Amino acid sequence: MTTLTTPATWRPEAFTAAVGDAVLAPSIHNSQPWRFRHTGDGLEVLLDERRRLAVCDPDGRMARMSCGAAAYNLRLGLAVAAGLPARFQLGSGSTVLRLWPAPPRPATPMERRLHWQIARRHTNRGPFADRPVDAVAPARLAEAARSEGGWLDFVLGDQALVVVAELIGCADARLRADRAYTAELHAWTTGANHSVEGIGPYAAGAAPHPAEILTRRDFGGLGHEATRDLSCRPAVAVLGGLGDGPDEAVRVGMALQCVLLTAADLGLATAMYSQAVEVPETRERLRQAVGRIHEPQIVLRFGYAPTTCYTNRRPIADVIEA
Numbered sequence: 001m002t003t004l005t006t007p008a009t010w011r012p013e014a015f016t017a018a019v020g021d022a023v024l025a026p027s028i029h030n031s032q033p034w035r036f037r038h039t040g041d042g043l044e045v046l047l048d049e050r051r052r053l054a055v056c057d058p059d060g061r062m063a064r065m066s067c068g069a070a071a072y073n074l075r076l077g078l079a080v081a082a083g084l085p086a087r088f089q090l091g092s093g094s095t096v097l098r099l100w101p102a103p104p105r106p107a108t109p110m111e112r113r114l115h116w117q118i119a120r121r122h123t124n125r126g127p128f129a130d131r132p133v134d135a136v137a138p139a140r141l142a143e144a145a146r147s148e149g150g151w152l153d154f155v156l157g158d159q160a161l162v163v164v165a166e167l168i169g170c171a172d173a174r175l176r177a178d179r180a181y182t183a184e185l186h187a188w189t190t191g192a193n194h195s196v197e198g199i200g201p202y203a204a205g206a207a208p209h210p211a212e213i214l215t216r217r218d219f220g221g222l223g224h225e226a227t228r229d230l231s232c233r234p235a236v237a238v239l240g241g242l243g244d245g246p247d248e249a250v251r252v253g254m255a256l257q258c259v260l261l262t263a264a265d266l267g268l269a270t271a272m273y274s275q276a277v278e279v280p281e282t283r284e285r286l287r288q289a290v291g292r293i294h295e296p297q298i299v300l301r302f303g304y305a306p307t308t309c310y311t312n313r314r315p316i317a318d319v320i321e322a
C-alpha cells in the first residue's frame with residue numbers, strides 16, 4: 001500500500017509573515033519597488049515597475065537590488081519563522097525570483113540571528129564615532145557578501161579612500177545638476193515622518209556638510225551641526241557581483257542585505273552611497289579603482305553610531321498580489 005503525502009508548502013499566514021520581513025528591506029529612496037505572490041506550490045518576488053525611479057534608475061538596476069534585499073529577508077523569514085526554507089531561482093522580466101520549499105530543517109543559529117536583525121537594521125545618516133571597526137568585522141562582512149554570490153572590497157589606505165570619495169562627490173554634483181534628478185529626489189523626500197514611503201525628515205539626517213568624508217545624498221535634512229563626523233578612519237567598502245546584467249542586480253541585492261544584517265549583528269551602523277554607480281563614467285572609474293572585472297553596485301560605510309530613525313513601509317496588503 002502506498003501512502004499519499006501532500007508536498008510541503010508555506011501556509012498563507014507563514015507567507016504573509018515572511019512578506020512582513022521582506023518589506024523591511026532597504027530600497028532606493030525607500031521606493032519599495034516589490035510585490036509578492038503565492039503561486040500555490042511556491043512564491044514569487046515581482047518587480048513593481050511603477051515604482052522604479054525613472055531618472056536615477058533608468059535600467060532598473062537599483063530597483064532589482066532592492067527586490068533582491070527583500071527576497072533575502074523573505075528567505076530568512078521562511079527558514080526561521082515558518083520553519084520551511086526555500087530554494088530559489090532568479091527569474092526574468094518582472095518576476096525577479098521564484099522560490100519553492102526546500103526539505104524542512106531547523107534554522108541555523110546564524111539564520112536566527114540575522115532574522116532577529118531584520119527589524120533593527122536601518123540606514124544611518126548620522127555621524128559615526130571615532131572608533132575603528134572591530135578587526136574581525138571586514139572578514140565577516142566580506143564572507144557575508146560571498147555567501148550570497150557577491151564581493152565586498154574594503155577601501156584600504158587614505159589614497160584609495162580619497163579616490164572613492166572624489167568619485168562619489170563628482171557623481172553627486174553631476175546628478176544634482178540635472179533638474180529631472182532633483183525633482184525626482186524631491187518627490188521621494190516626503191517632508192513628513194508619517195509617510196509610508198520615501199524619506200521623511202528624521203531619516204534624512206542633517207544637511208550634508210562639505211567637510212564630510214563621503215558626500216551624502218541630500219534628502220533635504222536641516223542644520224549642519226549634527227553632521228560633524230567624528231570618525232577619522234571610516235570603514236568603507238564597495239559591493240558588487242559576478243556579472244553586470246539585471247539578474248545579477250537581484251543577486252547583489254541579496255548579498256547587500258546579508259552584509260547589512262551581518263553588520264547589524266556585529267553592532268555596526270551602516271550608510272549607503274549609490275551616486276557613483278548611477279553615473280556611467282564614475283561607475284567605470286570606481287570599477288577600475290577596485291580592480292574588478294564586473295561593475296560595482298554600491299558603496300557602503302560601516303561604523304559605530306547611535307540608532308537614528310526608521311523609515312515607514314506601505315501596508316502588507318498593498319504588496320501582496322492576489
Ligand SMILES: Cc1cc2nc3c(=O)[nH]c(=O)nc-3n(C[C@H](O)[C@H](O)[C@H](O)COP(=O)(O)O)c2cc1C
Binds near residue numbers: 065066310311
Ligand atoms: C540600491 C540602493 C541604493 C541606495 N542608495 C542610497 C544613497 O545613495 N544614499 C542614502 O542615503 N541611502 C541610500 N540607500 C538607502 C535607502 O535610502 C534606504 O534603504 C531607504 O530609505 C529605507 O530606509 P532603511 O534602510 O532605513 O530601511 C540605498 C538603498 C538601496 C537598496
